Amino acid sequence: MSSSIELCVSQSSWLSPLNYIDGNWLPAASADYIEVFNPATGAVVAVVPDSSDDDSLLALDAAYAAFQDWRKTDVRTRSNLLREWHRLIVENTEDLAMLMSLEQGKPLAEARGEVAYGASYVLWYAEEALRLNGTILPNLLGDRQQQVRIEPVGVVACITPWNFPLAIIARKIAPALAAGCTVVAKPSEETPLTALALADLAHRAGIPKGVLNMVVASRENTPVLVKAWLDDPRVRKISFTGSTAVGKYLAKESAQTLKRLSLELGGNAPFIVFDSAQIDVAVSALLQGKFRNGGQTCICPNRVFVQESVYEAFCSALVAKVESLKCGPATQLDAEIGPMINAKAIQKIDSHIDSAKTGGARVLCGGFPLSGADFESGHFYCPTVLVDVPKGTLFCHEETFGPVVPVFKFKHEEDVVAEANSTPYGLAAYFCSEDYRQIERVAASLDVGVVGINTGIVASEAAPFGGVKESGYGREGSKQGLLDYCDTKYLCQSMT
Numbered sequence: 001m002s003s004s005i006e007l008c009v010s011q012s013s014w015l016s017p018l019n020y021i022d023g024n025w026l027p028a029a030s031a032d033y034i035e036v037f038n039p040a041t042g043a044v045v046a047v048v049p050d051s052s053d054d055d056s057l058l059a060l061d062a063a064y065a066a067f068q069d070w071r072k073t074d075v076r077t078r079s080n081l082l083r084e085w086h087r088l089i090v091e092n093t094e095d096l097a098m099l100m101s102l103e104q105g106k107p108l109a110e111a112r113g114e115v116a117y118g119a120s121y122v123l124w125y126a127e128e129a130l131r132l133n134g135t136i137l138p139n140l141l142g143d144r145q146q147q148v149r150i151e152p153v154g155v156v157a158c159i160t161p162w163n164f165p166l167a168i169i170a171r172k173i174a175p176a177l178a179a180g181c182t183v184v185a186k187p188s189e190e191t192p193l194t195a196l197a198l199a200d201l202a203h204r205a206g207i208p209k210g211v212l213n214m215v216v217a218s219r220e221n222t223p224v225l226v227k228a229w230l231d232d233p234r235v236r237k238i239s240f241t242g243s244t245a246v247g248k249y250l251a252k253e254s255a256q257t258l259k260r261l262s263l264e265l266g267g268n269a270p271f272i273v274f275d276s277a278q279i280d281v282a283v284s285a286l287l288q289g290k291f292r293n294g295g296q297t298c299i300c301p302n303r304v305f306v307q308e309s310v311y312e313a314f315c316s317a318l319v320a321k322v323e324s325l326k327c328g329p330a331t332q333l334d335a336e337i338g339p340m341i342n343a344k345a346i347q348k349i350d351s352h353i354d355s356a357k358t359g360g361a362r363v364l365c366g367g368f369p370l371s372g373a374d375f376e377s378g379h380f381y382c383p384t385v386l387v388d389v390p391k392g393t394l395f396c397h398e399e400t401f402g403p404v405v406p407v408f409k410f411k412h413e414e415d416v417v418a419e420a421n422s423t424p425y426g427l428a429a430y431f432c433s434e435d436y437r438q439i440e441r442v443a444a445s446l447d448v449g450v451v452g453i454n455t456g457i458v459a460s461e462a463a464p465f466g467g468v469k470e471s472g473y474g475r476e477g478s479k480q481g482l483l484d485y486c487d488t489k490y491l492c493q494s495m496t
C-alpha cells in the first residue's frame with residue numbers, strides 16, 4: 001500500500017508570483033494573467049502574468065543599467081552572492097521540490113534530486129568565478145606587452161523549457177552572473193513557478209536589483225515578448241534550451257544584431273546493446289536514462305538497438321523491470337513515473353506507437369494511456385516496450401518524450417553506428433559493451449556531444465553538456481559553460 005501526501009508549499013507568495021523586474025514584483029503591463037496547471041490533476045495551481053514586449057523591454061532596461069555596475073563588481077562579491085543563493089536553494093529544497101512536482105508532475109524524490117542537481121551548478125559557478133583568469137602572452141614583440149582579458153558578454157536572455165524547471169534555468173543564470181553578465185529570463189509558460197521562486201531566492205540572497213529579471217508569458221504572447229530582445233542590440237547573447245524548431249527561429253531572428261547563441265535543442269538518443277554487454281548492467285542503464293522524468297528528458301534514449309545474439313535475453317529482462325514501474329501522481333510517494341506535461345504529449349506518444357505497430361512492431365507491455373482515479377488528468381502513459389520495430393517509424397525521426405522503449409534488432413557494429421547517426425540530432429548516445437577496443441571505436445564514431453558507456457546517467461556540473469548537428473551548439477556545465485558567457489579582449493600595450 002503506498003503512502004500519500006499533500007503537495008504543500010509553505011511560502012504562499014510562490015503560488016501567486018508576479019514578474020521580477022529591477023528587484024520588484026510587478027504584474028504585466030497589460031494586467032493580463034495566465035493559469036498554470038497541475039499535469040497530474042488538471043487543477044489550476046496558480047496564475048502568473050501574461051507579459052508582452054512592454055514587460056520584456058522594462059526587464060531589459062533594468063538588466064542593461066545593472067550591467068554597468070555588475071561587470072565591475074569584484075569577483076569575490078559575485079562568488080559570495082552565488083554561494084548565498086546556493087545556500088538558500090538547498091535550505092528551501094522541500095518547498096522547491098513540492099512546487100516543481102505541482103507544476104511539472106515529476107515524482108517528489110525526483111524533484112528533490114533536481115533541486116540538488118540545479119543547486120550544484122550554482123555552487124560550481126560560484127567557485128569557477130574565482131578562476132576566470134586572463135593571460136599575459138610570452139614576449140614576442142619586445143617593446144609591447146600583450147595580454148588577453150576575459151570579459152562578460154553583456155546582457156543575456158535565457159529562455160527555458162518545462163521539463164527541468166529548476167536545473168536548466170539555474171545552469172544558465174549562475175554562469176552568466178559569475179561571468180559578470182546580467183540576465184533577462186523567460187521560463188516556460190507550463191512551469192514558471194519554480195523559476196520565479198528561484199528569482200525570489202536570488203533576491204533574498206542579495207543579488208542586486210536589475211542583475212536578474214524574469215518575465216512570464218503565454219505561448220501566444222511569447223514570440224512578441226522575445227522578439228523585443230532579439231531585435232535589441234543591448235542583448236548580447238541568447239541562451240536557449242528547447243525544441244530545434246524554436247532554436248532555429250532564434251538563430252535566424254537574432255542574426256540582425258549578431259548575438260552570441262547557446263542552443264540546447266532536441267535529441268533522439270540511440271542506446272546500443274552489444275553482444276559483449278552485461279545484460280543486467282545494460283537493462284539498468286537503460287531504465288536509469290529512459291525513465292528519468294517519465295521519459296521527458298532531452299537526453300533520454302529514444303531508440304534502443306540490441307545485437308541479435310542477446311536480443312531475446314535483453315528484451316525479456318527489460319520487460320520484467322518495466323512492468324514493475326509504478327505510475328502515479330507526485331502525491332503518491334512510491335510513484336516512479338509521473339504524468340506527461342499535457343494532452344498533446346499523450347497524442348504524440350500514441351502516434352509513435354501506432355506508426356511502429358503499423359510497421360509490424362509488437363507491444364510487449366503497456367501501449368496505452370492510463371485511466372482511473374489516480375490518473376485524473378488523463379496525462380499518464382503506461383510504460384511501454386515495443387519489439388521488432390522496423391526502421392523508418394516515427395521513433396527514428398522525432399523524440400518521443402514519453403515512457404516508451406522501441407527496440408530494434410541489429411547484426412553488425414558498423415550498421416548500428418550508421419543507424420545511430422542517421423538522424424539530424426546529435427545530443428546524447430549510449431552504448432553497453434565489455435570490449436575495450438569496441439568501446440574506444442564506437443565512442444569515437446558517434447556524432448553526438450554526450451556519450452554514456454555502460455551507464456544511463458551522465459550529467460554533472462563538472463561536465464560540458466550540449467549537442468552537435470541540429471541538437472545545437474554551446475555547452476552548459478564545466479569551465480566551458482562559463483566561457484560561453486565571456487568575450488575575449490586582446491590588449492597590446494607599448495612599453496616604451
Ligand SMILES: NC(=O)c1ccc[n+]([C@@H]2O[C@H](COP(=O)([O-])OP(=O)(O)OC[C@H]3O[C@@H](n4cnc5c(N)ncnc54)[C@H](O)[C@@H]3O)[C@@H](O)[C@H]2O)c1
Pocket residue numbers: 159160161162163164168186187188189219222223226241242243244246247249263264265266267297298399427466467471
Ligand atoms: N538539449 C537540451 O539540453 C534540452 C534540455 C531540455 C529540453 N530540451 C528540448 O526542449 C523541448 C521540450 O521543451 P519545450 O516543449 O518547452 O520546447 P519549446 O521550444 O516549445 O519551448 C521552449 C521555450 O521557448 C519558448 N518559445 C516558444 N516559442 C517561442 C518563440 N517563437 N520565440 C521565443 N521563444 C519561444 C517557450 O515559451 C519556452 O519557454 C524538447 O525538444 C527537448 O528535447 C533540450
Ligand SMILES: O=CCCC(=O)O
Pocket residue numbers: 163164167296297298299459
Ligand atoms: O532535458 C534535458 C536536461 C537533462 C539533464 O540536465 O540531464
